[in-house]
Amino acid sequence: MVLESKIPEGPLAEKWSKHKFSLKLVNPANKRKYDIIVVGTGLAGASAAASLAELGYNVKAFTFHDSPRRAHSIAAQGGINAAKNYQNDGDSVYRLFYDTIKGGDYRAREANVHRLAEVSVNIIDQCVAQGVPFAREYGGLLANRSFGGAQVSRTFYARGQTGQQLLLGAYSALSRQVATGKVKMYTRSEMLDLVMVDGKARGIVTRNLVTGQIESHSAHAVLLCTGGYGNVFYLSTNAMYCNVTAAWRAHKKGALFANPCFTQIHPTCIPVSGDYQSKLTLMSESLRNDGRVWVPLKVGDKRKPEDIPEAERDYFLERKYPAFGNLVPRDVASRNAKYVCDEGRGVGSTGLAVYMDFADAIKRDSLKVIEARYGNLFEMYEKITGENPYNTPMKIYPAVHYTMGGLWVDYNLMTTIPGLYALGEANFSDHGANRLGASALMQGLADGYFVIPYTIGDYLAQMPYEKVSNDRAEFKDAEAKVKETINKILSIKGTRTVDELHRELGLLIWDYCGMSRTKEGLTSAREKVRALRNEFWTNVKVVGTNEEFNQTLEKALRLIDFIELGELMILDALDRNESCGGHFREEFQTPDGEALRNDQEYAYVAAWEYEQNMHAVLHKEQLKFENVTPSTRSYK
Amino acid sequence: MNLNLHIWRQPNGQSAGRMVEYNVKDISEEMSFLEMLDVLNEDLLRKGEDPVAFDHDCREGICGTCSLVINGRPHGPYTTTTCQLHMRSFKDGETVYIEPWRAKAFPLVKDLVVNRSAFDRIIQSGGYVSVNTGSARDANETPIGKEIADEAMNSATCIGCGACVAACKNASAMLFVSAKISQLAMLPQGKPERKRRAEAMVAQMDAEGFGACTNTGACAAECPKSISMSNIAMMNREYTSAKLTSDAV
Structure with a gap:
C-alpha cells in the first residue's frame, strides 16, 4: 500500500489557497442530494455537522451522549491558540506553525500544520460571532495569555472553561441546523461498525443505547469525529465514556492507524488517591504561568510545604530549563516530575506528586488578581482534595491527557478508506509526537469549520447521487456481526468485571507504554495484553440483556477495542527506536537524560494496517521538512 | 465508613x-x-x-x-x-x-437516568446567533466592555444539567432558558435576534411541559454553576418587550 499524503505542490504558505482552488466543487443545488454521516458531536463533529448543513448537505449526526453538548471537548480548560498577533509580541502564522512543528518534535506534516496556523485566526472570528464570551480587556478587546511551549501570548480563553464555551458555540450552530431539518440528530446512539460498499465507506451500524436496537444508516461519506483513546490507560483525564471503538472498528475495516504510541501525559493533574479512583482531574496548564513547581531538596523530607525554607526547595524546572522555566512543554514537565518522584523526593501520601506553589504570584500580583485568573480552578481543586491552594501549594502529578496518534488521514482528512474521514483528536495529523497546550481546540475546530467543508466536496463531486439502501447485504451482514459479538460477550458469564479488566489493562499500559518505555518492558507487556484479551473472551462478566439500557455491556464493547489498541500501541512503541515527544524510550537518551531523536531512520509516520490476531503490518509515510530544519528541542 | x-x-x-x-x-x-x-x-x-x-x-x-x-x-x-x-x-x-x-x-x-432532550429542543428553537461558518468579521472589530463580557460569561457557564428543574416545585426550566437568553441578549452579536429568540425559546419551554416560575429561588440555590435569578428577571424583560413590539413568532 502506498500512502498518498496528497500534500499540494508549491510554497508552504500558498499550498492551502491553491489547493482550495483546485478542489472540485459541488453545485449548491446538488449538495442536497448528498448525505453525510458525522459520528461524534464534540468540537470537530459539531462544527463539521453545522458547517456542512449550512452548505446544504444532509447531515446525520450521532452521539452516544444524551445531548451533543456533553462531548468531552467541554472539559478543556485553558484556551485556544490563534496567530492573531493582537498583543504585538511577534506572533505570526509562521511562528504558530513553527512552534507547533517544533513542539511536535518534528513528527508532523509541515503542510497540515501550516494550514492549521492559517485558519486559526478565522476560528476566533467565527466563535466571537457566535457569542462565545471570551475574556476581554477593559477597552473591550480580546485578552490573551501565554501557554506552555510558546513565548508569545496567543491563547484566547473564557475563564477556565474555554472548551465549554467553544463547544456550546458549535452546539448552538448545530442546534440551529437541527431546527432547519438539515441535520438529523441521533443521541444515545453508538457506532459499532463501519459499512463499506464497493470499497467505499457508505454507512455505519449503531446501537441505540436505550433500547439496544441495532440499526444501520447509509450516506455518501462518513466522518469520524470521535476523539482520542486516552482511556486505554483506564485512568486519564478523559471523560468516562471516551473510547476508541468507532475509530478501531474503522481500522479493522481497513483504515490505517497512525502513530498510536504518541500519547500525551499532562503534567498538572490532581494525584491519584486510592484504588477506587475512576478518573483523573486536570488542573489547567495555564496555572504554570504563575505556579512554581518544586519538591524538597532532600529525599524523604516529610515537613509541611510551608515549613520547608526556600533554600531547601528544588524548583527543578526553573533550575534545569532557565529560559522556559515552568512553561516547558508538557512532555518535558511530566518526565521531570516523574524523575524527582523516582528519586524519592515526591510529596503527598503516595510520594507520587510535586508541589505547584502560588505564594510568590500572590505576593507579586495580589490575591485578587490570582483569584480573577484562576478562581474556578482553585475552587475545583479544593472541592476534590479538601485543601485550599491559596494557603498551601497544590499537589500535582502527570496523567494521560491527549492522544496525538489516530486514524491516518491525507491532506484532505480522508483515511485510507475512500469516503471515510477523521477529524479532530481522532486523526493523527497535526501534533506530531507531542501537542502544545491550547492546540487541541484549535485543531478540532479548524478541521470542522474550515477544512472539511472544502475537502469533502472534492470527493462528493465524483460520487453518483444515488443513495444506497441499508437493506443491502453489506448492511445486514455488518448488523449480524455486531449482534453476534454482543451475544458472544453476554454468553461468557465469567467472573471478572469489565472495570477490573480495564484497570488491569490501564496499569499495564501506564507502566510499560507510559511516560518512559523500554524494549524489554514493551515485549513483556505485549504478552500480558494478549493474555488479557484471552481473559476477556473467556472470563468477562456482563449481566442483563442487549435489549435494554445496559451500561455494563456498553463498557465491555469499548474495552475489547481498547485491549486490541493497547497491543498496537506497544507494537508501535517497539518499532520506534528513538525518543521523541511523548514517546520516551530509555535506551535512547542523551547523557543528561534528554530525549534522543533519530531523524535519519524515524522521520516517518508509522501507519499500521490491521491483520487478524493483531499481526499488524507497518506502512511508512516519510516526512519531508522543506521549511524548518529539525533541531534538537532545547528549552534550557 | x-x-x-x-x-x-x-x-x-x-x-x-x-x-x-x-x-x-x-x-x-x-x-x-x-x-x-x-x-x-x-x-x-x-x-x-x-x-x-x-x-x-x-x-x-x-x-x-x-x-x-x-x-x-x-x-x-x-x-x-x-x-x-x-x-x-x-x-x-x-x-x-x-x-x-x-x-x-x-x-x-x-433507575436514575432521565431524558433531558427537552433542553436541546429549547436551544434549537432559538438559543443561537444565526451566523454561518466563514461569514464572521475580525473578532476585535466588535469591542465588548469587560463588564458585559463577564456578565455574559456568568450566564454562559450553565452546564445544562437540569438541577434547576429538579429543584423547582413546579419543575420550571426558567433558570436554564433565561441563562441562554440573557447571555445572547447582553452581547452585541445576539441583539439582532433578541426578540425572536425570547419569544421562540419561551414558547418551546412551555410546549415541553415545564412549569411556571413562582420566584421561590430554589433553582438558583441548587445551581452548581451559581447561575443567578437575575437572569430570570432579564428574560422576563426580554420576553415582555418582545411581545409588546412583537415580531409575532
Missing part, C-alpha cells in the same frame, strides 16, 4: 419504580460520590445483579451529565455537581436517599 443507601430502581419508563435498600462498606472519605456508587455496582455485578444505572461522564463538574437527587437535593448538600461531591461530606452510618431528577419534561430512562 459504612452507609445505608436507598436508591430508586425502575427498569424503564413503562414499569413502576421503587426505593431499594443497599448497604455499602469500607467507603473512603476521599472517594467521590459516584466512585462510591461504582463500588456498589461492582458488588452487585459480582453477585450477578443488575447494577444501578446512573448518568455521568466527565466527573469533573463541567459536562452536566450527572444528575442525582441526594437526600432530597439535586446534586446533594452543596452547590456542586454530583461528581464533585466527596464522601467526606457524609458521616459513617448515615442513611442516604438517591433519586433521579423528577419532572414531566424529563421522562425516566432507567
